[in-house]
Amino acid sequence: MDYRKNMIYLFEPKSVALIGATDKPGKVGRAIAENLLKFPGKVYFVNIKCQNGQELLGKPCYKTIKDVPEDVDLAVIAVPAKVVPSVVKECVEKGVKAIIIISAGFKETGPEGAKLEEEILKIVEGTGVAVLGPNCLGVYVPKTSLDTIFNPPDRQDKPKHGGIAFISQSGAFGAAFMDRMADLGIGLSKFISYGNAMQIDESDLIEFLNEDPDTKVIAAYIEGVKDGRKFARVLEKLRKPLVVFKAGITQAGAKAASSHTGSLAGAAEIYKGVFHQYNVVDVFDMQELLDASVALERQPPMRGENVAIVTNGGGAGVMTSDYVVLHGMKLAELSEETKRRLKESLPPAASVNNPVDVLGDAPVERYEKAIEEVIKDEDVDAIIVIALMQSPALDFERFYEMIVRKAKEANDKGKPMVLILPGGRVPKEYVKKFVDAGIPAYITPLQAVKALRALKIRGERSS
Amino acid sequence: MDYRKNMIYLFEPKSVALIGATDKPGKVGRAIAENLLKFPGKVYFVNIKCQNGQELLGKPCYKTIKDVPEDVDLAVIAVPAKVVPSVVKECVEKGVKAIIIISAGFKETGPEGAKLEEEILKIVEGTGVAVLGPNCLGVYVPKTSLDTIFNPPDRQDKPKHGGIAFISQSGAFGAAFMDRMADLGIGLSKFISYGNAMQIDESDLIEFLNEDPDTKVIAAYIEGVKDGRKFARVLEKLRKPLVVFKAGITQAGAKAASSHTGSLAGAAEIYKGVFHQYNVVDVFDMQELLDASVALERQPPMRGENVAIVTNGGGAGVMTSDYVVLHGMKLAELSEETKRRLKESLPPAASVNNPVDVLGDAPVERYEKAIEEVIKDEDVDAIIVIALMQSPALDFERFYEMIVRKAKEANDKGKPMVLILPGGRVPKEYVKKFVDAGIPAYITPLQAVKALRALKIRGERSS
Incomplete structure (x- = not known):
């Protein structure tokens, strides 16, 4: 049986057993145990030092997983590396469907650790048991409240439920990324x-998430792909947007990656070619990984290359124009008809060329007319709206409602819209609000244009 | 007399008159008047509709500036463009030292507006009166509490006193940038x-700030330089670090700039050459402008090109290595002696190559030893410390104290140190804390390496 059939139990088990559970503060087994207390399904704690049936943190505890009186879908293993093979064997005998091995001390530490992995692989071979790890943080699934991330809750915030799946070869980077997601809402x-990635690798995960009804966009931090051909086969069948941050692209980075995850990280050009071939959105920064994913979850692909900019600040319009061109897009040439209509409704000092400058004193109505006209223009494929919120003229709540309405109009015509709200406290608040309403919004013009580039790459897919 | 001698009165006047002061809510003249109520020097309000000596917002109000019974150093003008020339004439007759013309409706609106500017220039010619604007927000000087920025305080936050001066051709962008500075502390x-820039232009301002004892770093947003030779002359004499965000570098951007500020924004290659010649730090993003300025204010220049990275997360080390190389620096080859000492003090699983991976469970002591060794290594020119703060091992307060101590040690050897703290809530809090303590800290690895690049450009100056 194919282990991939059982991967679902990594995320939606009915019952979970934690092997290595403990009530000793500061231990990984304690932190995960506390997380599992929030899991609504059945939870069993396992520790070789327990008396069967003894209580641990309010749950029944057993000596081995085989002592658990009921079925267990998922086993989470947090015991020293050298005993992991025997524990896995017991899990298989118990009939678990999936295993997460949190424990470190395997391939990443040298040949002896690699041998342990081979041993485990032999034990699960042909059984269909899906194995994640070892040397990982495991999973966090907001929807099912399944959480094996052992970082302390006062220093690790976790995001709410949403449409972005994130897979990470680096646990620590993944945790930091989640922390940032949570902070940005x-x-x-x-x-x-x-x-x-002893058994389940990035290709398996991407393939799985492609079929996962809760996932709209797949984001990935990868140092090295385990099996290139398998990866290409998965990409070929991929329907959902995939954003990849591939690190280790320089010689120095590749060297660092090789001592981190043992990845063959090099061959940057090969990766680039593959990403391009399959319309994978390749990014090269933590923030861009997030920004692109946010745009891809919320907006339709950009079909074409012509961007219209509507702004109440000239300077932000200038830099955004630069960025558009430097990221492979063009400033739309507005039609004479559009310009004529804009002239009718905007004050004489406004610019009716692209970027359309509605001026610093623009109220919501003026913005609305300008946005309306550029949406209508057939040569416009995407709209960037810039609002400098420091100036006195704009009624924020009405601006918000108007943008939500206009974004829908644009989307109905197959045109994406993104927002730029430069500044501090107030813009940050509205960035969150717009993102919640399905309109990607960013603090800096560069962030927004990079995110729009992701929509353009997505739009280049023939399918 | 040279108007530049009087520029000091734009920032440190003993007395200010606001011409166009009003108590009508929502008016620019009201907003500036309210700001000036916080100015500790003498403040006079002027409005042609006032009876001399009448009170306006608790201050004496006069019909014209000539009616003010005492000397006035600085006049702030916020009246319709067409009356500005006559008001300026009165200011000159009154003997003011400097004028800020907030009013719009000049060159940016066409030939008639340009004529008004010529008229004003004639009036002030030879008088030595320094004139800022027109069509600007004016100045904000935290130290003297002089503030002519008329954005409402509930939507415009303003930074505290510090060593970064910021000049902006775009008022709206400048306001957004200040708002961001304030938010980041x-x-x-x-x-x-x-x-x-009718009279005082970017070159005058940079020259002035170069002598300003409160300014350590000059940051500038520029669309087009008014007088290229003058600019080059100023750069030649510049002693302080200058960071320039020059927008309008593409054809589309230049076109947008020309309709925004009438700047000849093109000739990107010429600018690039000049910036390179004079070790100006050229950036191309709002965030980078800020990040580079923060680093330049707080750390010594980087002499050399070799960076050492100390990290508790492998992934962040990999991407940082990539960035270092891609931004014209190198990963330092640690000496055999350094590696030997690192091996002695770090656990076997740690990497003693560069990036030095102190592992996810690193306590403060382990970090400290690693940082100490790389500071000592003669081939290391700069140190990047990465801390994934989500993991349980690190005592933050002791980490903070240790880094402050070690940064001083590094700086004493002429080596800059920057910090990367990826994530959300907790890292953001510590980024602020470290920045306050003089150690540039950033959320993403890319931000930090770009900021380090600024220190390297600074270090390339022969002087």
């Missing part, structure tokens, strides 16, 4: 730290 | 929105 379908 | 010496 961006939702997550599943976080998966896959560590050494 | 970064201090400002002077903000200057210089608008149409």
Whole structure:
């Protein structure tokens, strides 16, 4: 049986057993145990030092998983590396469907650790048991409240439920990324730290998430792909947007990656070619990974290359124009008809060329007319709206409602819209509000244009 | 007399008169009047509709500036464009030292507006009166509490006092930038929105700030330089670090700039050459402008090109290595002696190559030893410390104290140190804390490496 059939139990088990559970503060087994207390399904704690049936943190505890009186879908293993093979064997005998091996001390530490992995692989071979890890943080699934991330809750915030799945070869980076998502109010379908990828690898995860009804966009931090051909086969069948942050693209980075995850990280050009071939959105920064994913979850692909900019600040319009061109798009040439209509409704000092400058004193109505006209223009493929919110003229709540309405109009015509709200406290608040309403919004013009580029790459897909 | 001698009165006047002061809510003249109520020097309000000596917002109000019974250093003008020339004439007759013309409706609106500017220039010619604007927001000087920025305080936050001066050709962008500085807790010496640069231009301002004892770093947003030779002359004499965000570098951007500020924005290659020649730090993003300025204010220049990275997360180390190389620096080859000492003090699983991976469970002591060794290594020119703060091992307060100590040690050896703290809520809090303590800290690895690049450009100066 194919282990991939059982991957669902990594995220939606009916019952979970934590092997290595403990009540000793500061231990990984304690932190995960506390997380599992929030899991609404059945939870069993396992520790070789327990008396069967003894209580641990209010749950029944057993000596081994085989002592658990009921079926267990998912086993989470947090015991020293050298005993992991025997524990896995017991899991298989118990009939678990999936295993997450949190424990470190495997391939990443040298040949002896690699041998342990081989041993485990032999034990699960042909059984259909799906194994994530070892040397990983495991999973966080907001929807099912399944959480094996052992970082302390006072220093690790976790995102709410949403449409972005995030897989990370690096656990620590993945945790930091989730922390940032939470801070920015961006939702997550599943976080998966896959560590050494002994069995389940990035290709398996992408393939799985492509079929996952909760996931709209797949974001990935990858140092090295385990099996290039398998990866290409998965990309070929991929329907959902995939954003990849591939690190280790320089010689120095590749060297660092090789001592981190043992990945063959090099061959940057090959990766680039593959990403381009399959319309994978390749990014090269933590923030861009998030920004692109936010746009892809919320807006339709950009079909074409012509961008219209509507702004109440000239300077932001200038830099955004630069960015548009430098990211492979063009400033739309507005039609004479559009310009004529804009002239009718905007004050004489406004610019009716693209970028359309509605001026610093623009009220909501003026913005609305300008946005309306550029949406209508057939040569416009995407709209960027810039609002400098420091100036006195704009009624924020009415601006918000108008943008939500106009974004829908644009989307109905197959045109994406993104927002730029430069500044501090107030813009940050509205960035969150717009993102929640399905309109990608960003603090800096560069962030927004990079995110729009992701929509353009997505739009280049023939399918 | 040279108007530049009087520029000091734009920032440190003993007395200010606001011409166009009003108590009508929502008016620019009201907003500036309210700001000036916080100015500790003498403040006079002027409005042609006032009876001399009448009170306006608790201050004496006069019909014209000539009716003010005492000397006035600075006149702030916020009256319709067409009456500005006559008001300026009265200011000159009154003997004011400097004028800020907030009013719009000049060159930026066409030939008639340009004629008004010529008229004003004739009036002030030879008088030595310094004129900022027109069509600008004016100045914000935290130290003297002089503030002509008329944006409402509930939507425009302003930074505290600090060593970064910021000049902006675009008022709206400048305001947004200040709002961001305030949100991130970064201090400002002077903000200057210089608008149409009728008389005082970017070169005058940079020259002035070079001598300003409160300014350590000059940051500038520029669309087009008014007088290229003058600019080059100023750069040649510049002693302080200058960071320039020059927008309008593409054809589309230049076109937008020309309709925004009438700047000849093109000739990107010429600018690039000049910036390179004079070690100006050229950036191309709002965030980078801020990040580079923060680093330049707080750390010594980087002499050399070799960076050492100390991290508790492998992934962040990999991407940072990539960035270092891609931004014209190198990963330092640690000496055998350094590696030997690192091996002695780090656990076997740690990497003693560069990036030095102190592992996810690193306590403060382990970090400290690693940082100590790389500072000592003679081939290391700069140190990047990465801390994934989500993991349980690190005591934040002791980490903070240790880094402050070690940064001083590094700086004493002429080596800059920057910090990367990826994530959300908690890292953001510590980014602020470290920045306050003089250690540039950033959320993303890319931000930090771009900021380090600024220190390297600075270090390339022969002087």
